[in-house]
Amino acid sequence: MIAETTRYLVWATVVENRFTGEDANVLVIESQEIARNAIPGSFVTIKVGNGDEPLLRRPFSIHRVMENRFFWLLVRKIGKGTRRIALTQPGEQISVLGPLGCGYQPSKDIRRVVLVGGGVGVAPLLFAADRLLQDKVETVVALGAARSGNLYSMDAFRLLEAPVHLATEDGSTGRKGLVTDLLAETIPTDPIEILMMRKKRGFDADLLAEKIPPAEFTEIFACGPMPMLGAVARWARAHGVKCKVCLETVMACGVGSCQGCAIPIRSISDAVSHYERICCEGPVFDSWAVFPQEEAHG
Ligand SMILES: Cc1cc2nc3c(=O)[nH]c(=O)nc-3n(C[C@H](O)[C@H](O)[C@H](O)COP(=O)(O)OP(=O)(O)OC[C@H]3O[C@@H](n4cnc5c(N)ncnc54)[C@H](O)[C@@H]3O)c2cc1C
Numbered sequence: 001m002i003a004e005t006t007r008y009l010v011w012a013t014v015v016e017n018r019f020t021g022e023d024a025n026v027l028v029i030e031s032q033e034i035a036r037n038a039i040p041g042s043f044v045t046i047k048v049g050n051g052d053e054p055l056l057r058r059p060f061s062i063h064r065v066m067e068n069r070f071f072w073l074l075v076r077k078i079g080k081g082t083r084r085i086a087l088t089q090p091g092e093q094i095s096v097l098g099p100l101g102c103g104y105q106p107s108k109d110i111r112r113v114v115l116v117g118g119g120v121g122v123a124p125l126l127f128a129a130d131r132l133l134q135d136k137v138e139t140v141v142a143l144g145a146a147r148s149g150n151l152y153s154m155d156a157f158r159l160l161e162a163p164v165h166l167a168t169e170d171g172s173t174g175r176k177g178l179v180t181d182l183l184a185e186t187i188p189t190d191p192i193e194i195l196m197m198r199k200k201r202g203f204d205a206d207l208l209a210e211k212i213p214p215a216e217f218t219e220i221f222a223c224g225p226m227p228m229l230g231a232v233a234r235w236a237r238a239h240g241v242k243c244k245v246c247l248e249t250v251m252a253c254g255v256g257s258c259q260g261c262a263i264p265i266r267s268i269s270d271a272v273s274h275y276e277r278i279c280c281e282g283p284v285f286d287s288w289a290v291f292p293q294e295e296a297h298g
């Protein structure tokens with residue numbers, strides 16, 4: 001994980017607001033401070049309206065950064081805060097605190113990252129894809145949702161120079177099933193199969209010659225609901241694939257003061273060793289540190 005950077009409290013102008021999927025908006029916001037310092041997996045908190053109600057700021061992952069000046073938020077409307085934030089019109093200013101938290105960083109020697117997103121959990125993964133591709137890391141995207149209306153920012157994902165695999169539970173888009181059903185096809189565990197796959201996609205002789213088993217150079221970056229993350233973590237552990245998960249929770253302060261977002265962290269032996277705050281030490285964690293080992297065999 002990349003360490004937290006300097007955070008800013010700014011009034012930032014919304015320059016664009018567009019619908020995505022059946023119940024979400026993408027806000028494009030201008031702030032050089034946030035855009036320049038954001039890292040994939042980091043988030044901001046937004047003040048809802050101008051009064052005291054609701055009191056708490058609402059957290060959102062940075063969805064994308066453009067030109068070191070603009071950043072995108074993907075806002076799924078689930079309650080009063082998100083519904084009001086999604087109504088913000090171009091030209092209006094909103095209070096933004098961030099960037100907050102520690103983000104995704106590929107582990108040592110990783111050459112291939114599979115981004116696995118469920119529902120609104122795709123939010124940090126578009127930004128992660130941009131940065132990975134910029135850094136010339138082979139990137140694969142696997143997204144899932146209940147139905148096609150819950151697949152967000154698909155235009156942007158489809159324009160990436162990376163394969164995008166889709167699954168919906170009702171089969172309305174992509175494969176019928178869960179996003180975890182895409183893991184086997186995006187992370188082949190048979191070395192011959194992955195060599196064939198890389199050859200088909202035009203990857204070159206140097207890499208083909210190395211014949212490294214995929215598990216040793218592939219890492220999963222996942223974000224989505226906890227049951228989905230647990231299933232991805234179990235699959236990764238069973239196949240020896242490294243995996244980082246980005247967690248979401250209800251947050252009070254978002255800056256490490258209230259301890260309300262603390263979760264138990266496990267050591268390699270699976271015992272709970274200490275607690276960490278999702279808003280500061282997270283929201284990105286190694287999956288083995290968050291999901292207990294016994295579930296891996298369950
Ligand atoms: C680090 C982080 C990043 C996030 N990134 C995004 C993002 O990019 N896009 C996005 O749309 N949302 C994101 N969320 C979730 C978002 O913050 C919540 O949906 C939002 O705070 C809800 O506010 P509300 O006032 O609309 O809902 P409320 O009226 O506060 O709550 C409505 C219902 O949703 C439940 N709820 C509220 N927050 C959460 C949550 N975090 N997880 C599960 N259930 C919740 C409440 O318990 C309640 O049942 C993120 C959360 C975290 C912690």
Ligand code: FES
Pocket residue numbers: 251252253254255256257258259260261262277278279280
């Ligand atoms: S939300 Fe207060 S410490 Fe994390």
